[in-house]
Amino acid sequence: MDSVKKQMKIPFARVPMAGNEMKYLKEVLESGWLTTASKAMALEKKFSEYVESPFACAVNSGTSALHLGLEALGVGKGDKVFVPSMTFTASAEIIRYLQADPVFLDTEYGSNLITPEILETAIKKYPEVRYLVVVHYGGQAAKMFSDDAENITEICRKHNIRILEDAAHAFPTKIHNKMVGSYSDAACFSFYANKTITTGEGGMLTTVREDIYNRVKQMRLHGIDRDIWNRYTENKPSWEYDVKAPGFKYNMPDINAALGLAQIEKAKVFRDERQQVAEYYFDHLEDLMEVVDLPLIHVPFEDHSWHLFQVVLRKDAPIGRNEFIEKMAEAGIGTSVHYKPLHRMTYYKERYKLKEGDFPNAEKTWKGNVSLPIFPFMKEEELDYVCRTIELIMRS
Numbered sequence: 228m229d230s231v232k233k234q235m236k237i238p239f240a241r242v243p244m245a246g247n248e249m250k251y252l253k254e255v256l257e258s259g260w261l262t263t264a265s266k267a268m269a270l271e272k273k274f275s276e277y278v279e280s281p282f283a284c285a286v287n288s289g290t291s292a293l294h295l296g297l298e299a300l301g302v303g304k305g306d307k308v309f310v311p312s313m314t315f316t317a318s319a320e321i322i323r324y325l326q327a328d329p330v331f332l333d334t335e336y337g338s339n340l341i342t343p344e345i346l347e348t349a350i351k352k353y354p355e356v357r358y359l360v361v362v363h364y365g366g367q368a369a370k371m372f373s374d375d376a377e378n379i380t381e382i383c384r385k386h387n388i389r390i391l392e393d394a395a396h397a398f399p400t401k402i403h404n405k406m407v408g409s410y411s412d413a414a415c416f417s418f419y420a421n422k423t424i425t426t427g428e429g430g431m432l433t434t435v436r437e438d439i440y441n442r443v444k445q446m447r448l449h450g451i452d453r454d455i456w457n458r459y460t461e462n463k464p465s466w467e468y469d470v471k472a473p474g475f476k477y478n479m480p481d482i483n484a485a486l487g488l489a490q491i492e493k494a495k496v497f498r499d500e501r502q503q504v505a506e507y508y509f510d511h512l513e514d515l516m517e518v519v520d521l522p523l524i525h526v527p528f529e530d531h532s533w534h535l536f537q538v539v540l541r542k543d544a545p546i547g548r549n550e551f552i553e554k555m556a557e558a559g560i561g562t563s564v565h566y567k568p569l570h571r572m573t574y575y576k577e578r579y580k581l582k583e584g585d586f587p588n589a590e591k592t593w594k595g596n597v598s599l600p601i602f603p604f605m606k607e608e609e610l611d612y613v614c615r616t617i618e619l620i621m622r623s
Contacts (some may be wrong), residue, residue, distance in 0.1 A: 235612045239561035240421040240601045246484040246493050251485035258481075259473055263454060266484040271431070273491050274416075278398065280433035282440035285484060286447050288416025289395045289430035291390075291477035293360075294324050296413035296432050299442040300358065301390050302327050307347055309350035309388075312568040312581075313339045318360050318393050319569055330356055331570055331581060336588040337523025339364040339537075343377050350386055359383060359390050361398035363407060366423070366501075366532035367524060367564070371410075372403035391415065398423050399494055401530035406445040408433040413443075418483075423497060423532050424490035426483035450474030500603035501533035503611065508599060511614040517623055518544040520595075523572040533601060535565055540595035544621065548595045549618060555597075558616045563598045 255266055267285045275283035286292050302308060304326035310319050312331040319329045332349050339360055350356070361369050361379060370394075371380050394400070394408065394418035400407045408414040411434070418429035434440050445452060450472035465502050490497075500588050506528070509521060520539040524531065540548050548564075555562050568589040570581040583590055600613060 228576060233435060234559050235563060235609060237561045237609050237613060238483050238602075239563050239598070239600050241495070241605075242420060242425055243497065243603045244489075247489040248486050248552060250416075252482065255481045255485045261482055262480050263448075263478040263484075264481045266481040266488060267479050270426075270479075270484040270487045270491070273488065274431050276431065277494065278406045278414075278415075278433055280406075280409050280435065282434050283408075283449065284432045284434075284438065284440060284443045285479040285487075286430045286432065286477045287483070288428055288477075289393075289415055289419065290321065290431040290516045291447070291475070292415035292417075292432040293317060293391065294321040294475070295443045295446055295477060296391050296434075297321050297325060297327075297358070297360070298446060299439045300391060301429065301472075302358055302412060303346060306358060307353065307356045309346070309353075309356055310360040310569075311362050311589075312361045312570045312586050313338070313364070313566060313568055313592060314393070314569065315395070316572065317395075319575065320363055321362070327358075329569075329575070331461060331575070331579070331586070332366075333588050334592075335523070336591055337539075338367060338525060339592060340422060341371045341379070343370055343379055343382055344381055346379060346442075347377075349623050350382070350487050351387075354386075357388055359388050360393055361390055362393040362395075365522065365535035366396050366400055366439070367395060367522075367526055368400050368407050368530070370402075370403035370525070373404065374403075376592065388471055393534050395422070397532055397614050398532040399498055399592060400532040402526065404418075410435060412436055412439055418487055418490075419480045423501070423534050424494050426487040426488065426490070429483045429487060430478050444570075446474040449476060449479040454478075463518060465509060497603040498532055500605070501601055502528055502531070504601045504605050505531075505533045505608075507535050508601075508614070509577075511610070512538070512617065513619060517541075517622055519617075535598050536601045537565055537596055537598045539592055540597065542595070544595070545597075545623075546620060548597060552597060554620050555616065559602055560613055563594055565598050566593075568593050 271283045392414040397407045399598040418426040442481045
């Protein structure tokens with residue numbers, strides 16, 4: 228690493244906290260009300276307005292949002308649900324929560340997205356499936372809409388398949404001039420610490436349907452017909468409530484919501500800053516494209532939220548993925564891997580008798596994928612250091 232200047236320390240993710248986070252947290256602490264209350268309601272309103280959705284429901288994680296969304300869509304014991312293999316386990320585990328079974332799909336190489344063609348092929352093979360978990364990967368939306376060709380929404384409508392959108396990577400993301408979260412029965416977002424905005428831990432479900440909103444809102448807190456905040460602010464006695472269903476404990480505390488309110492105020496700035504990082508990588512890594520594949524982008528850069536910047540070391544690269552990660556760490560640069568595909572995970576592989584050969588694109592990705600540091604306000608000298616370190620590793 229001698230030809231790279233003085234070693235720097237660059238994490239994989241750095242959470243920007245330079246807005247009203249402390250102010251809003253202080254307001255929560257001084258209020259004496261730390262659980263779900265006015266800040267959570269305010270975050271729901273702001274998020275709803277931002278993604279142009281009529282309904283938004285805050286919860287304690289993106290996984291909780293996915294679980295509630297799939298339950299509200301009607302998934303139950305014995306149902307089958309399409310889900311990509313190249314995703315985090317939450318996308319599939321929520322299917323098992325409901326005693327349904329995932330049917331795993333390969334994804335497009337380069338984008339890691341389910342495509343209309345992949346979906347059509349799967350439907351011919353599994354015509355009994357009536358649900359789809361579509362994952363918007365890395366900040367780019369799958370092809371939900373289009374002008375000139377069949378798209379995922381049309382295909383699902385034609386085959387009576389209901390869609391749950393896993394939008395954990397996709398805020399603020401657009402597809403075909405629509406915000407992800409503005410048009411669907413259920414779209415689920417994550418506010419985990421390394422996401423494009425964070426509440427530490429938390430998530431949000433948006434929907435265009437009032438019945439789904441009401442179901443999710445009720446089920447996020449034990450199936451009770453009144454939120455805690457409403458019970459203590461309405462004229463009706465606070466102790467009086469009814470349990471309509473055996474729900475869950477998925478509500479978002481106001482301490483988390485306070486962080487989210489400050490973060491969403493800067494969401495556009497954060498997105499724009501992430502795009503600048505992505506553009507720098509595209510410009511400065513193009514000379515390595517004979518050994519490194521850069522992300523495949525189908526949308527205008529401005530429609531992408533740039534949650535991840537994933538490269539794939541090709542089979543003929545001079546170094547393997549694991550050694551590359553080790554050398555980057557030695558240089559002080561944090562990286563990650565998104566993901567080890569689910570067909571390789573012991574539980575899914577053994578339960579569903581999955582074979583690596585059935586997922587050629589996910590396999591090709593998995594064998595070389597590395598996610599590079601990408602976060603708002605990443606300095607040019609940091610970006611230069613990352614790119615020159617990569618070039619030195621690949622050329623040495």
